[in-house]
Amino acid sequence: MPAALPSGRVARGECAYPSSKPFQAEPLPPSRLTPRAQFVSxxxxxxxxxxxxxxxxxxxxxxxxxxxxxxxxxxxxxxxxxxxxNDLARGLLANRSRLVGLVVTKPEVGFRALLVASLTKALIARGSVPIMINTGQSEGELLAAQRTLFGHRAEATIILSGSPPASFVELARRNGQPVVVIGRSEPGADHVQIDNQAAACTAAALFAAAGMRRLGLAGAQSGTPSIVERETAFVAEAERLGARVIAVRGSDSDYAGGLDAAEQLLTGPERPEGVFCVNDLVAFGVIDHARSRAGLAVPQDLAVIGFDDVPEASWLCHRLTTFRQDPDIMARTAIELLDRREADPDLAPAVARIAAPLVARDSFVPAVPKASPTP
Structure with missing residues (x-):
């Protein structure tokens, strides 16, 4: 053991437990062990x-x-x-579990984390019990998710964009579960969608109004339905307005993917004047690469627009101009579709489309339209 200081503390830089003898917790004596708690009956x-x-x-x-x-x-x-x-026992007697499954891939990332939080809060307020299934993309992971949902007799399923394939949705419906899909469309299912096309077209129009003719698109290889909609609409509208668009896809729809996309966009022979990013995490990567690696000023040398309006978008290091998705509105709309479907299972599938308003900050300042002369 290392020498101790007079106070009994170990000297700085010394290790109290040599690596050759890993720390082991001492078991409590039987008299200090408490029996397993029992619920009051x-x-x-x-x-x-x-x-x-x-x-x-x-x-x-x-x-x-x-x-x-x-x-x-x-x-x-x-x-x-x-x-x-004991709600579990009551549910068994009434053949109602009150469980609602939330099926999502990478629920901790970006806007998805905000949406999952809003959905769980709204479901609890509704009297439901949310059960989140964090799925991967392998067949084994998808099968495990299905077994969990159906084995626990979930009464409904909410599926987020980029999650399981259409077969997962169809199986849930065959098992009598109302299904609401967010951020993508599936035949026969109710779905909530952000108006990605309108927002992407607005981004292209704002760049064009600022006189920019060389534009970049920072997409992502993940290729979720929402991301593909934004990519496609932006490129089409920018080209219609006479701009040249360099479209690239980063490794993923996250910060690292933004760094990757910026590397492709900013090292080519023709640097864009403005870049539309498919989400805020990608935009953060683009901004940091532009400033730290390419030596560019944002927005003076490079204007950047994102999508989502996650809390970090307002941070001083980013001050990102972006399109806002409101997770509370999306969650509330999804619950309304669930209630509608439970009230009448035979209704035709509904589509709820929600606008994504622009939130202007410092990474791109839209041109202010000149006021018409007073007659």
Whole structure:
């Protein structure tokens, strides 16, 4: 052991536990081990309140017939004991799980994290129990996700863009689950979509209005439906307006993908004046590469527009002009489609299209239209 200082502390730079003897936790003596906690049962509440077991059940069932004084005694006993209704057991009896599956790939990344947070909050407020399935793309991972959802008898499924293929959606529907798809369209399913085309066309028009004729598109190889819509619409509109577009795709739709896309865009013979990025994470990579590696000033030498308006877009190091997706509005719309489908399973599939307004910051300042002369 290293020498200790007078205070008993180990000298700076010394290691209290030599690497040859890895730290091992000492087991607690049996007297300090606590037994596994047991949930308070309805029977215990009934005994404390001096009522029957069925009275406890009625006291916690909305609309059930029970005297006000009896209900008060039962709720008081439940409060003292810390009793909670066993919703799982109730669901089994009623053949309703209240579970709603959220199927998403990489839920921790970018806007998806915000959307998952809003969806879980909205589902809980609805009285549902969200169960998130973080899927990969391999067949084994998809099968495991399906088994989890169907094995737990989820009542509905919400699928985010870039997630499982159409076969996953079809299987959910065959098992009687209402399906809402966000950010992509699937035949026979209700879906929520951001108006990617309108936003991408607006980006092209804003660059053109600023006099820019050499434009870049920073796309991504992930090729999700939303990203492809933005890529396609921007290139088509920019070319229609007379601009030359250099379209590249980074390794992924994340920060590293943005660095990769910027390397391709900014080292070629003809550098673009403005770049439209398929999401904010890509835009952050483009901005950092432009400043740190290419020695360019943003927006003076290179204008950048993103998509999503994640919180980091407003940070001083980015101040990104971008199109905003509102996760709360998207979550609320998805819940409304679920409620509509549960009320009438035979309704035709619905499409909810949500606008993505421009949020102007410093990475590109749109030209202000000149006011018409007063007559």
């Amino acid at each position: 309805a029977h215990e509440v009934a005994e404390r309140a001096g009522v029957s077991r069925s009275a406890v059940s009625r006291a916690f069932t909305p609309g059930a017939s029970i005297a006000a004084e009896t209900r008060r005694k039962i709720h008081e006993a439940a409060e003292v004991l810390g009793y909670q209704v």
